[in-house]
Amino acid sequence: MKVIIVGGGIGGLATAVALHQRGIQVEVLERAAEFTEVGAGLSIQPNGLRALDALGLGEHLRAGVLAGPPAGIRNSRGDWLIRNDVDDLKRRFGPWVTVHRAALIGLLRAAVPAEALRPGTAVQEVRPDGTVRHSGGVSTADVVVGADGVHSVTRGSLWPSLSSPRYVGYTTWRFIAPPQPVEESVETWGRGERFGYLPMPDGRIYCYVMANAPAGSDIGLNELRERFARWHRPIPALLESVAEEAVLQRDTHELPKLPTYVSGNVALLGDAAHAMTPNLGQGACQALEDAVTLAHTLDTLGPRAGLAAYDRARRPRTQMIVRRSRQVGAPAHWTSTPMTTLRDAALPLLPKMFFNRSLTPTYTWTI
Ligand SMILES: Cc1cc2nc3c(=O)[nH]c(=O)nc-3n(C[C@H](O)[C@H](O)[C@H](O)COP(=O)(O)OP(=O)(O)OC[C@H]3O[C@@H](n4cnc5c(N)ncnc54)[C@H](O)[C@@H]3O)c2cc1C
Known part of the structure; x- marks a missing residue:
């Protein structure tokens, strides 16, 4: 089986690693001149770290787990609105880590054979039969993965009438x-x-x-x-x-809910499928989960059944997380004084159980 991956961000490279480890031939088409990421940080939450473990790469990041710094939400004066019990969260869900984006990209890129990486290749069109038209010509594969981000060309090619990201x-x-x-x-x-x-x-x-x-x-x-x-x-x-x-x-x-992540021999993955607000720090973690799941379903079920199983496994979960992420961030953007006063008075009274329960479905993922 040959798989073309459109986009060499965190989602695309993680997919390449996962497929390559299962002996599946991959080719990553990336429009940028090199595989790298913007100069910013990224939180890899317990579920994302577990997805990296499935790729054998989690250990490299676990070395950077900081010993329980206090964490939570404060008001502008510095009073705690929510103070997380960091040790309890780690015991329940496992550790998390903040990394430089370029370091994560570097880790993933190093696990893909150099000959599979084609930087400077901008994809212009993807067809459901697995044909990809790009700046270097035309390529074909048994499966194409659109991991080309929130403004995905792959998504635009296959679902031209869908609404744009909001x-x-x-x-x-x-x-x-x-x-x-x-x-x-x-x-x-x-x-x-x-x-x-x-x-x-x-x-x-x-x-x-x-x-x-x-x-x-x-x-x-x-x-x-x-x-x-x-x-x-x-x-x-x-x-x-x-x-x-x-x-x-x-x-x-944020991307409106897609009715499916699969069309013909093509699947969407990462932000191309479910771009979300950054409130839960889950966009990249979900892309990592997508990658591990897709490699597993393609390897065990073959292209058609594997793509269908990927869609069934990933769409409900990722769309649930898109919704939660939007909801959890909304109160931070309230502007009315009565509403923010009420918010700041209510948050410290929330029982810890409530907070832990809200994280459970997101953090407890396993392949
Ligand atoms: C402010 C902010 C903070 C965030 N914080 C976190 C966090 O703490 N934790 C977390 O898990 N997530 C976080 N996220 C989300 C996370 O950054 C994204 O979900 C993640 O980077 C998505 O990866 P991706 O590979 O799907 O897409 P992208 O990172 O967008 O990668 C897409 C790749 O495709 C390439 N490409 C695009 N079009 C084409 C084309 N036509 N041809 C070829 N290549 C193409 C691009 O150059 C790029 O390399 C945050 C997001 C934001 C905006």
């Missing part, structure tokens, strides 16, 4: 701050905006900001510094420690 009303900035003494992983909620910071194993701090804004807004670092100047420590210092060119801004999109 802007969810807030834009995101990401950056990596130089090492400084930050010993907690926190998301701080204000009114229509929030700031997150997570220490990485090498001492640098992965930071993100999300704020309500019209689609396509261009808001620079100086404005962010002003907006967050009176928020609790270390937020102002983190914003001061970074240069404008290191800050990446991107609008946040």
Whole structure:
């Protein structure tokens, strides 16, 4: 069996690793000149780490698991709204880790034979029979995997009438701050905006900001510094420690529910199938789960039955997580004072059980 993978991001490369390990021939077509990722961090949650374990790569990241830094949600003064019991969460679900995106891509890329990787190859069209038209000509395969991200050309080729990804009303900035003494992983909620910071194993701090804004807004670092100047420590210092060119801004999109992830010999995977808000830190983790599952079903059932089984296994779960992710992030973007006051008063009263239960379906995945 030969599989062409469109897109060499986390989802595409993980799929290539999983298929290659099962002796299936792969070819990864990536439009960028090299296989790499933006300069930002990424949380790999317990389920994502388990998917990497299935590829034999989890151990490389487990070395970077930090020893239980306090974690949770604060208000802009710094009071805890939710304080996670980190040790209990780790006992229940296993550890999680914050990594540099490029490091994860590097790990995956190294596990795929170099001759299977075709950077600088932009796909223009994918047909249900497994034909792929791209900048280097035309290729065919028994199965094509569209792992080409939220604005997927594969999806557009096969489902031209489906609605486009939806802007969810807030834009995101990401950056990596130089090492400084930050010993907690926190998301701080204000009114229509929030700031997150997570220490990485090498001492640098992965930071993100999300704020309500019209689609396509261009808001620079100086404005962010002003907006967050009176928020609790270390937020102002983190914003001061970074240069404008290191800050990446991107609008946040979510993909409406697709009726299927499969058409003919083609499957969608990762953001191409289920782009979600970043609120649960699950987009890449779900792409990793997709990859491991697809390799398993193709290997054990063959192309047609394997694709159908992949769709049955992955669509309900990923669409449930898209919905939960949207819901969980919504209160952070409320702007009315009565609503945010009520929110900040209610969150500390939530029983821990409620929080643990809400994570259980997402974190307990196994192949
Ligand atoms: C602000 C933010 C924070 C996030 N935080 C987390 C987190 O903490 N944890 C987590 O699990 N997830 C997180 N995510 C989600 C995660 O980044 C994505 O879900 C994940 O990167 C999706 O991977 P992918 O491989 O499906 O798509 P992508 O990463 O978009 O990769 C698609 C690849 O396809 C290539 N491509 C596109 N079109 C073509 C074409 N026509 N021909 C050839 N190649 C093409 C692209 O160049 C790219 O390399 C976050 C997302 C955002 C925006």
